[in-house]
Amino acid sequence: MKYLMLKHYRGAPxxxxxxxxxxxxxxxxxxxxxxxxxxxxxxxxxxxEFVDSQALSSxxxxxxxxxxxxxxxxxxxxxxxxxxxxxxxxxxxxxWDRAVELAGELSAAPGAGGEPIQxxxxxxxxLTGVPTADG
Amino acid sequence: MNPxxxxxxxxxxxxxxxxxxxxxxxxxxxxxxxxxxALDAWPDDPPRDEKAWLVAVAWRRFLDGARAEAxxxxxxxxxxxxxxxDPGPAADDTLRLYFLCAHPxxxxxxxxxxTLRAVGGLTTRQIAAAYLVPEATMAQRIRRAKRRxxxxxxxxxxxxxxVLRVLYLVFNEGYGGELDxxxxxxxLARHVVGMTDDPEAAGLLALMLLHHARRxxxxxxxxRLVPLAEQDRSRWDTGLITEGVAVLQGALARDRLGExxxxxxxxxxxxxxxxxxxxxxxxxxxxxxxxLALTDSPVVRLNRAVAVGEADGPQAGxxxxxxxxxxVPRYAAAAAxxxxxxxxxxxxxxxxxxxxxxxxSVPERDHLTREAARVRAT
Numbered sequence: 001m002k003y004l005m006l007k008h009y010r011g012a013p014x015x016x017x018x019x020x021x022x023x024x025x026x027x028x029x030x031x032x033x034x035x036x037x038x039x040x041x042x043x044x045x046x047x048x049e050f051v052d053s054q055a056l057s058s059x060x061x062x063x064x065x066x067x068x069x070x071x072x073x074x075x076x077x078x079x080x081x082x083x084x085x086x087x088x089x090x091x092x093x094x095x096w097d098r099a100v101e102l103a104g105e106l107s108a109a110p111g112a113g114g115e116p117i118q119x120x121x122x123x124x125x126x127l128t129g130v131p132t133a134d135g
Numbered sequence: 136m137n138p139x140x141x142x143x144x145x146x147x148x149x150x151x152x153x154x155x156x157x158x159x160x161x162x163x164x165x166x167x168x169x170x171x172x173a174l175d176a177w178p179d180d181p182p183r184d185e186k187a188w189l190v191a192v193a194w195r196r197f198l199d200g201a202r203a204e205a206x207x208x209x210x211x212x213x214x215x216x217x218x219x220x221d222p223g224p225a226a227d228d229t230l231r232l233y234f235l236c237a238h239p240x241x242x243x244x245x246x247x248x249x250t251l252r253a254v255g256g257l258t259t260r261q262i263a264a265a266y267l268v269p270e271a272t273m274a275q276r277i278r279r280a281k282r283r284x285x286x287x288x289x290x291x292x293x294x295x296x297x298v299l300r301v302l303y304l305v306f307n308e309g310y311g312g313e314l315d316x317x318x319x320x321x322x323l324a325r326h327v328v329g330m331t332d333d334p335e336a337a338g339l340l341a342l343m344l345l346h347h348a349r350r351x352x353x354x355x356x357x358x359r360l361v362p363l364a365e366q367d368r369s370r371w372d373t374g375l376i377t378e379g380v381a382v383l384q385g386a387l388a389r390d391r392l393g394e395x396x397x398x399x400x401x402x403x404x405x406x407x408x409x410x411x412x413x414x415x416x417x418x419x420x421x422x423x424x425x426x427l428a429l430t431d432s433p434v435v436r437l438n439r440a441v442a443v444g445e446a447d448g449p450q451a452g453x454x455x456x457x458x459x460x461x462x463v464p465r466y467a468a469a470a471a472x473x474x475x476x477x478x479x480x481x482x483x484x485x486x487x488x489x490x491x492x493x494x495x496s497v498p499e500r501d502h503l504t505r506e507a508a509r510v511r512a513t
Contacts, residue, residue, distance in 0.1 A: 021488075022491075022504055022508075023484070023487070023488035023491060023504055023507040023508065023511070024508075024511065025508055026508055026512055027505055027508040027509045027512055029508070030501075030504055030505050030508045031505070034501055038357060055497050055500070057493070057495070058492050058493070059493060
């Protein structure tokens with residue numbers, strides 16, 4: 001079953017534990033974090049659970065239609081208060097429990113002081129394209 | 136079975152079918168299908184004459200399609216079923232194929248896709264994988280590109296500049312999954328240089344060779360970026376550098392300077408230097424001046440400011456940077472570097488952090504984040 005793990009810039013309900021921004025960490029802490037992310041993705045690939053992973057630019061805008069013959073309206077750049085997606089990972093796993101386990105691992109990526117960041121990740125099941133026998 | 140030999144045959148086989156009376160779109164489809172069958176069958180059962188095999192299979196496929204179409208439209212088959220013996224391959228045919236695939240009416244992405252298939256001899260699946268889109272999407276992109284080209288004559292010379300631009304785009308893509316697009320671009324650029332006297336074609340080939348020669352040193356395992364000053368120059372391919380310099384010198388001797396030649400000249404000066412400190416930065420700045428006279432591009436102006444910083448010191452570099460539009464990609468990264476060289480580490484760290492948030496790629500973003508951390512730590 002496929003799940004989407006969404007990373008936001010601000011986490012969700014309460015601020016994540018270790019919230020020092022990355023450009024204020026030491027070089028070793030940055031390296032450790034980036035290595036953790038690489039190792040995580042590699043583990044998922046060798047498990048056969050990896051589907052996709054993308055990082056998003058912080059630039060962009062909200063866009064909506066503004067009526068016939070009018071150009072779309074854009075609302076940007078993104079303000080800090082907006083709950084913004086930073087990137088995602090798509091996994092294909094046997095159960096919700098496994099998706100939760102993996103999200104927990106990803107949330108433990110080390111940050112400042114080598115401590116796990118423990119940010120909230122949003123985990124969402126895909127709707128399937130066609131009805132399944134047991135679904 | 137050497138893939139690049141097989142790929143070389145594809146445009147020639149399309150040319151044969153077209154000379155027999157097939158329209159370009161159907162011929163290209165038929166050859167693509169023959170190629171896919173070849174890739175599947177040849178490892179176990181290699182043909183005696185690869186080109187003849189492809190021609191026979193593609194022609195049969197084309198006829199099947201043409202008959203079905205003719206009966207669907209209740210029309211006569213417009214093609215001579217008993218073609219004359221084929222004349223030898225004409226280099227002109229292949230060059231015209233390049234012109235057609237890179238036609239100015241096509242947007243960049245379809246031109247790239249069609250060029251890689253019809254001229255590059257790659258399969259739709261390979262191209263889709265390289266550009267990370269579904270195979271069906273890439274197939275449709277190519278189908279629509281050919282529809283736009285319907286009715287355009289194959290017998291007139293076209294716009295070499297658009298062909299070069301397409302090859303440049305392919306080269307810049309670098310690795311596309313398992314496909315080495317940069318290597319494919321070099322291969323196609325060599326063909327074009329073999330078919331035309333234009334010094335800009337040679338300039339582009341030289342630029343590619345000089346850039347490609349240094350590729351191994353630009354990333355660490357895992358994709359981590361290595362800045363120029365830290366690159367291990369012993370990993371540079373001296374054979375490609377020598378060839379690139381020779382091709383460039385031949386182009387410059389024709390005294391018709393263009394953008395690619397100027398860019399290649401800058402690349403040659405880098406490739407020629409034992410270290411960043413020993414690089415002839417003043418000469419590089421002069422070449423950037425030539426390039427600006429040719430294009431007036433803000434990106435070129437930015438790169439020139441960095442070179443000025445190396446040649447005349449960071450304050451001069453910052454002064455040059457002040458004349459660049461701050462909206463240009465990588466502006467913050469360049470500013471960060473210059474401020475660090477000028478000794479303003481606080482401002483440099485802020486700028487590296489800002490540059491990281493607007494970096495267009497993950498490796499650059501990670502590199503700039505590391506730089507911000509590094510500068511803050513000292």
